[in-house]
Amino acid sequence: MDIALGMIRAISFSTPLAAGTWSVFRSLCDGLKAYGIDLRWLAAGGSSQDAEAARVANQEGYPGCFINRNSFSEKELAQRFYEYVVAQGAGLVFHHALCGTIESNLARYLPQQVRRILVVHNITPSTYRAARALRDCVHAVVGVSPRIRKDLVGRYGFPPNWTVAIPNGIDTQPFVQIQRIPSDGPLRILFHGRIEDISKGVLWVPGILRRAARLGAHFTLTVSGDGPDAERLRSALSNSGLAQVSFLGWTRHSDVPSLVAAHDVLMFPSRFEGLGIALVEAMAGGCVPVASKIWGVTDEVIEHGVNGFLFPVGEIGEAAKYIALLAADRTLLARMSGAARSSVCARFTREKQAIAYYHLIQRMLEDPRSIRKPLEFDRWKMAWGLKPSWWHVFPQPVKKFARLARERWTASHELRRRAHGEGRDL
Numbered sequence: 001m002d003i004a005l006g007m008i009r010a011i012s013f014s015t016p017l018a019a020g021t022w023s024v025f026r027s028l029c030d031g032l033k034a035y036g037i038d039l040r041w042l043a044a045g046g047s048s049q050d051a052e053a054a055r056v057a058n059q060e061g062y063p064g065c066f067i068n069r070n071s072f073s074e075k076e077l078a079q080r081f082y083e084y085v086v087a088q089g090a091g092l093v094f095h096h097a098l099c100g101t102i103e104s105n106l107a108r109y110l111p112q113q114v115r116r117i118l119v120v121h122n123i124t125p126s127t128y129r130a131a132r133a134l135r136d137c138v139h140a141v142v143g144v145s146p147r148i149r150k151d152l153v154g155r156y157g158f159p160p161n162w163t164v165a166i167p168n169g170i171d172t173q174p175f176v177q178i179q180r181i182p183s184d185g186p187l188r189i190l191f192h193g194r195i196e197d198i199s200k201g202v203l204w205v206p207g208i209l210r211r212a213a214r215l216g217a218h219f220t221l222t223v224s225g226d227g228p229d230a231e232r233l234r235s236a237l238s239n240s241g242l243a244q245v246s247f248l249g250w251t252r253h254s255d256v257p258s259l260v261a262a263h264d265v266l267m268f269p270s271r272f273e274g275l276g277i278a279l280v281e282a283m284a285g286g287c288v289p290v291a292s293k294i295w296g297v298t299d300e301v302i303e304h305g306v307n308g309f310l311f312p313v314g315e316i317g318e319a320a321k322y323i324a325l326l327a328a329d330r331t332l333l334a335r336m337s338g339a340a341r342s343s344v345c346a347r348f349t350r351e352k353q354a355i356a357y358y359h360l361i362q363r364m365l366e367d368p369r370s371i372r373k374p375l376e377f378d379r380w381k382m383a384w385g386l387k388p389s390w391w392h393v394f395p396q397p398v399k400k401f402a403r404l405a406r407e408r409w410t411a412s413h414e415l416r417r418r419a420h421g422e423g424r425d426l
Contacts, residue, residue, distance in 0.1 A: 008037045008361075011085055012094035013103035015043040016057035016064065020193070020277040021099060021121065023253065024144075024168050028094075029062055031169065031354025037092070037361070042084060044069040044077060044100065075380045078102050082109060082377070092361065094119055095138065097131040101386040104130060107137045108375050108383065115139050115364045116371075117357075120148050121274040123297065132156045133385025136372045139364045142166050142357075144275045147296025162369050164360060167300070168275050169353030172345045174257040175284035182334065183264070186244070187219040187327040190263035190287060192251070193278040195227035201269035201292065202233050204316050206240040208269065211320030213242070217327035220244040221267075224251045224259060260285030264333060265326055271313060273297050280348045283307065283340035288333060290322045301348070307339035 010032070014025040029039040041057065043050075045066030054066050067080045081103065085093060095107050097120045107116050116138040120131050128151060131141065135156065141163045143149040149165040152158040189209070197203040209221065221242065223233065226249055237245050251259050260266070266282040268291035273279075279289055279301055291298045293310035302308040309326075311318035326333045 008092055009088055009090045010037050010039045010092040010094065011042050011088060011090045012039055013043065013081075013096060013100055013106075014041040014064075014094075015045075015099075016041060016053040016062070021096065023170070023277045023281075024119075024121075026062060026253070027169050027171065027350040027353060028357065030171065031350040032357060034354065035358045035361075037358075039094075040064045040088070042067070042081065042103075044102065046070040074102060074382075075377070078106055078109070078380060079377060081106055085110065085114065091115060092117070092364075095134065096121060097134070098122070098127045101130075101382060104134060105383055105386055107134045108372070109377060109380070110374060112374055115361070115368065117142060117360070117364075119144065120152065123147055123151065123272050123274060123294070128152065128156055129385045131158075131385075133383035139369045139371060140164070140360055142360070144168050145273075145297045146300055147294070148274060150296060159369065164356070166353060166356040166360070167348055168277055168280065169348050169350040170277070170280055170284060170344075171350050172284050172348075174254075175260070175281065175286075176341065176345060178257050178261040178285065180261050180286050180337065182330070184330065185218075187217060187265060187323070187333075188263040189219050189221045189265045189267055189323070190224065190260065190282065191221070191267045192224040192256075192259065192282060195223070195225050195230040195233055197229045197232070199270060199272055200227075201271050201314070202227075202229055203236060204269045204314065204319075205233065205267055206236040206242070208267065208316045208319045208323065209242055210240050211317055212323035212327070215320060215324035217320075217324040219323070219327060220246070222246045222248060222259075222263060224248045226250050256281055257285055260287040263287050264337070265290055265323065267319075268292065268298070269316075269319065270294065270298075276301070280344055283344045284348075286337040286341045288326060288336045288340055290319055290326075301344075303339075303343070307336055307343045 012025055014021055016022060025041060032039050041064030043066055046068040050066050057064060069077055092115045095104050095116060095118045097118060118131060118134055118138040118141045120127060120143045135158055141158055143152060143165050144167060146165045149163055153160050153163050191205060194200055195202050260282045266287045266289045268279050268289050270292050273294055275297060283289060289302055289308035291302055291310055292313045293299055299310060302310055304310045309322035
């Protein structure tokens with residue numbers, strides 16, 4: 001039976017305009033309003049860009065506060081966060097694993113009456129390590145994909161009854177309201193998101209497209225986003241001899257529906273993800289994904305051959321074949337475009353996300369899980385899992401190889417499990 005929540009003030013440690021995590025915040029904020037939950041953001045800032053981001057966020061109806069990180073020590077900044085949460089009368093706080101160490105560590109110090117939800121957004125060992133450090137200090141844990149929940153429960157001892165999978169949702173209306181305009185010209189390919197090779201696999205894109213061109217595909221490429229490997233990607237594409245490549249920089253959130261509606265295919269060659277907001281948004285706009293198959297993540301969104309194509313992580317030749325197929329068969333492209341849009345609109349809406357969080361919050365209020373007693377601020381100390389690990393000493397090529405090997409082993413292991421008829425969920 002539902003219990004009346006009344007009006008609850010909630011705080012999420014989220015940074016305005018920070019790519020995917022901000023999209024998650026916006027969706028959750030909008031969705032939870034219907035259930036009487038007033039969600040606000042809180043972050044460490046101090047730059048002129050932060051001030052502008054705060055202005056835009058508040059102007060768009062997403063109130064929150066930056067606390068100047070430049071004025072305080074680590075402990076003092078944590079104290080300011082604590083005081084803000086208490087002053088706001090917050091009964092609920094959302095922590096995000098590995099999205100700010102001070103903000104995450106604060107879960108160990110908040111007043112007992114403040115309910116805490118830890119949201120885990122990625123499948124990396126570092127993210128899991130950070131989550132494990134907070135496991136016994138939060139009332140519930142949300143993984144944004146089934147893979148995350150399974151890993152946390154099976155490998156890190158998280159309580160099954162309080163560890164749930166709630167996929168990120170989006171407001172689908174701006175996407176479905178835009179009429180797609182079919183094109184008989186070159187296939188319009190889009191990469192949209194953070195331009196970072198270590199996670200997003202962006203430096204595989206030139207190789208994929210070179211192979212697709214050899215298979216006879218004609219296409220254009222639009223790169224929307226920015227990040228540490230933007231110049232490397234620009235150079236690699238320039239040296240590849242591919243024509244008609246455009247770099248847009250960051251696309252405003254309000255312009256994303258128009259962007260994806262103007263393209264046919266989304267390139268999504270990630271090494272690892274939690275769910276992939278860019279993937280869900282593109283499909284809502286009818287943009288067909290050609291994506292890395294990340295078990296329990298992308299294969300939960302994409303049904304191979306129906307609403308998109310999946311290729312083994314790093315198998316650029318396989319990805320190229322699907323690009324060439326879609327370029328040659330526009331009937332298939334149109335059918336998959338419609339299937340992509342309808343599947344996302346049925347499964348990944350902000351309304352579905354909000355009601356799942358609402359029921360979780362109800363449970364937390366009705367019968368909260370017992371957690372560790374809050375620590376005193378005089379004993380402020382960073383949790384072990386929030387400190388840099390030995391992994392950070394390795395060079396990027398070693399990390400990339402290890403992550404690729406890990407994901408391929410995971411996929412192989414899952415195939416063997418399914419072949420033996422073992423269940424997927426714990």
